[in-house]
Amino acid sequence: xxxxxxxxxxxxxxxxxxxxxxxxxxxxxxxxxxxxxxxxxxxxxxxxxxxxxxxxxxxxxxxxxxxxxxxxxxxxxxxxxxxxxxxxxxxxxxxxxxxxxxxxxxxxxxxxxxxxxxxxxxxxxxxxxxxxxxxxxxxxxxxxxxxxxxxxxxxxxxxxxxxxxxxxxxxxxxxxxxxxxxxxxxxxxxxxxxxxxxxxxxxxxxxxxxxxxxxxxxxxxxxxxxxxxxxxxxxxxxxxxxxxxxxxxxxxxxxxxxxxxxxxxxxxxxxxxxxxxxxxxxxxxxxxxxxxxxxxxxxxxxxxxxxxxxxxxxxxxxxxxxxxxxxxxxxxxxxxxxxxxxxxxxxxxxxxxxxxxxxxxxxxxxxxxxxxxxxxxxxxxxxxxxxxxxxxxxxxxxxxxxxxx
Amino acid sequence: xxxxxxxxxxxxxxxxxxxxxxxxxxxxxxxxxxxxxxxxxxxxxxxxxxxxxxxxxxxxxxxxxxxxxxxxxxxxxxxxxxxxxxxxxxxxxxxxxxxxxxxxxxxxxxxxxxxxxxxxxxxxxxxxxxxxxxxxxxxxxxxxxxxxxxxxxxxxxxxxxxxxxxxxxxxxxxxxxxxxxxxxx
Numbered sequence: 001x002x003x004x005x006x007x008x009x010x011x012x013x014x015x016x017x018x019x020x021x022x023x024x025x026x027x028x029x030x031x032x033x034x035x036x037x038x039x040x041x042x043x044x045x046x047x048x049x050x051x052x053x054x055x056x057x058x059x060x061x062x063x064x065x066x067x068x069x070x071x072x073x074x075x076x077x078x079x080x081x082x083x084x085x086x087x088x089x090x091x092x093x094x095x096x097x098x099x100x101x102x103x104x105x106x107x108x109x110x111x112x113x114x115x116x117x118x119x120x121x122x123x124x125x126x127x128x129x130x131x132x133x134x135x136x137x138x139x140x141x142x143x144x145x146x147x148x149x150x151x152x153x154x155x156x157x158x159x160x161x162x163x164x165x166x167x168x169x170x171x172x173x174x175x176x177x178x179x180x181x182x183x184x185x186x187x188x189x190x191x192x193x194x195x196x197x198x199x200x201x202x203x204x205x206x207x208x209x210x211x212x213x214x215x216x217x218x219x220x221x222x223x224x225x226x227x228x229x230x231x232x233x234x235x236x237x238x239x240x241x242x243x244x245x246x247x248x249x250x251x252x253x254x255x256x257x258x259x260x261x262x263x264x265x266x267x268x269x270x271x272x273x274x275x276x277x278x279x280x281x282x283x284x285x286x287x288x289x290x291x292x293x294x295x296x297x298x299x300x301x302x303x304x305x306x307x308x309x310x311x312x313x314x315x316x317x318x319x320x321x322x323x324x325x326x327x328x329x330x331x332x333x334x335x336x337x338x339x340x341x342x343x344x345x346x347x348x349x350x351x352x353x354x355x356x357x358x359x360x361x362x363x364x365x366x367x368x369x370x371x372x373x374x375x376x377x378x379x380x381x382x383x384x385x386x387x388x389x390x391x392x393x394x395x396x397x398x399x400x401x402x403x404x405x
Numbered sequence: 406x407x408x409x410x411x412x413x414x415x416x417x418x419x420x421x422x423x424x425x426x427x428x429x430x431x432x433x434x435x436x437x438x439x440x441x442x443x444x445x446x447x448x449x450x451x452x453x454x455x456x457x458x459x460x461x462x463x464x465x466x467x468x469x470x471x472x473x474x475x476x477x478x479x480x481x482x483x484x485x486x487x488x489x490x491x492x493x494x495x496x497x498x499x500x501x502x503x504x505x506x507x508x509x510x511x512x513x514x515x516x517x518x519x520x521x522x523x524x525x526x527x528x529x530x531x532x533x534x535x536x537x538x539x540x541x542x543x544x545x546x547x548x549x550x551x552x553x554x555x556x557x558x559x560x561x562x563x564x565x566x567x568x569x570x571x572x573x574x575x576x577x578x579x580x581x582x583x584x585x586x587x588x589x590x
Contacts, residue, residue, distance in 0.1 A: 031485075098512055137475075156455075173441035178430065178434050227516070241542040259530055
């Protein structure tokens with residue numbers, strides 16, 4: 001309504017851009033489906049907005065946990081929260097794929113609208129569609145391929161994906177500002193009128209077609225979710241046919257993200273002289289402990305999830321020595337923070353920080369067993385860190401040092 | 406059908422062929438523009454700081470802009486073309502079932518693309534990544550998708566027969582093609 005009423009004023013400022021010939025998609029009757037419709041676009045837009053917001057917030061949390069700024073301290077409880085966070089991140093991203101494609105198809109005729117803009121505000125709004133659409137497709141494509149560990153781009157996934165999310169969400173905010181009134185108008189019930197509403201057969205068919213189309217897209221989102229969510233929801237594991245992981249497949253019945261061979265620990269991890277060093281800032285008695293020493297210490301058991309940033313997660317029961325017991329034994333300052341350091345050669349993900357909550361949580365362990373068996377080398381034999389409410393990349397394997405920082 | 410379940414009348418832009426959306430550029434737009442632009446600039450700054458190598462920046466830009474171009478120039482026209490074909494070939498009452506089948510098929514291949522590619526090589530030497538036989542997995546999902554489509558089409562066919570018998574006609578009149586003969590993309 002607003003655009004129509006402003007037409008005469010806008011027309012005075014309108015740029016003289018030669019119109020394209022009325023052929024192909026520029027024909028007035030090129031797109032006649034009733035599904036190219038503002039109500040369809042609004043409903044899909046709201047669904048996408050919800051998915052993208054959940055994806056952005058969960059992604060932001062995951063990023064902050066892995067790159068904590070000085071003002072951010074991630075608690076160690078609730079123990080399973082990160083599993084939900086990352087499961088939601090990947091599931092909403094996957095469900096957004098059919099929603100996004102349907103939305104882009106619905107509004108595709110707008111690409112050929114002429115003139116492309118009528119005023120400065122509309123020009124800015126349409127310009128913001130480049131980062132919105134490009135960013136949305138970029139995020140879903142790179143995110144989907146990353147879960148399969150297929151990364152045909154040269155840049156780092158984490159910075160490329162994370163900063164693209166800020167650009168895309170910024171463009172989404174602009175888009176919401178431009179479409180809010182329209183969306184509200186088409187989605188809220190129309191005010192009742194005294195006049196009887198006449199529904200023509202064509203209009204009736206259009207409404208049924210719109211509802212059928214939206215139900216189909218909702219079904220498609222449900223389809224991709226059903227065949228992938230099993231990588232994090234245990235009961236659906238058997239139907240996770242399109243998931244890049246099966247949580248029951250791998251050494252000791254669960255997957256690994258980085259193999260022992262890929263980080264060069266096949267020999268060093270099996271060395272009989274393997275020791276754990278506890279040292280660092282303020283430590284009164286630095287320790288060098290053999291595996292026998294560690295096994296002689298009080299053992300603690302905890303059932304905690306391994307929750308991968310790529311979306312798969314699984315609960316396992318771990319047994320080992322409490323980190324806080326080791327810190328206390330070494331005489332580390334009370335409430336100190338620490339980090340666990342792997343013996344791996346590769347510098348990538350070699351160490352992980354433990355803030356004071358995580359270092360002193362009773363379930364933060366240097367585990368030597370999982371589900372009653374000694375750890376397989378692929379799961380970090382002889383010692384791995386396992387703690388509550390952390391991403392899998394921070395559950396450091398093949399731990400050689402516990403450093404107070 | 407009761408009044409409560411009666412479809413509401415489309416008004417204004419809901420009519421076939423009407424403009425898809427309209428925008429309003431009041432104060433809410435300008436506030437969101439400032440906030441959104443700030444987020445975009447923050448993201449751009451973070452990107453430049455964290456991807457310092459110009460080669461990788463160019464690769465990032467190629468993926469970012471390329472995704473948009475590939476969609477607009479290839480993906481969307483293909484979808485429009487398939488929609489046009491369905492419109493020409495499939496009777497109107499079976500179109501939703503066929504549409505479901507085609508959308509499900511496209512999504513299955515989209516999600517199965519990376520795992521299907523894996524058959525020649527285990528990613529990063531890690532056999533727990535994509536551990537299934539994805540040819541079988543994709544085929545199974547496609548069977549499920551098209552079984553749903555078939556049930557849907559049969560239900561529509563059965564309802565059509567029932568209505569035809571009840572009303573003394575064999576098929577709904579809406580089976581006719583688009584009178585204008587226009588592309589239903």
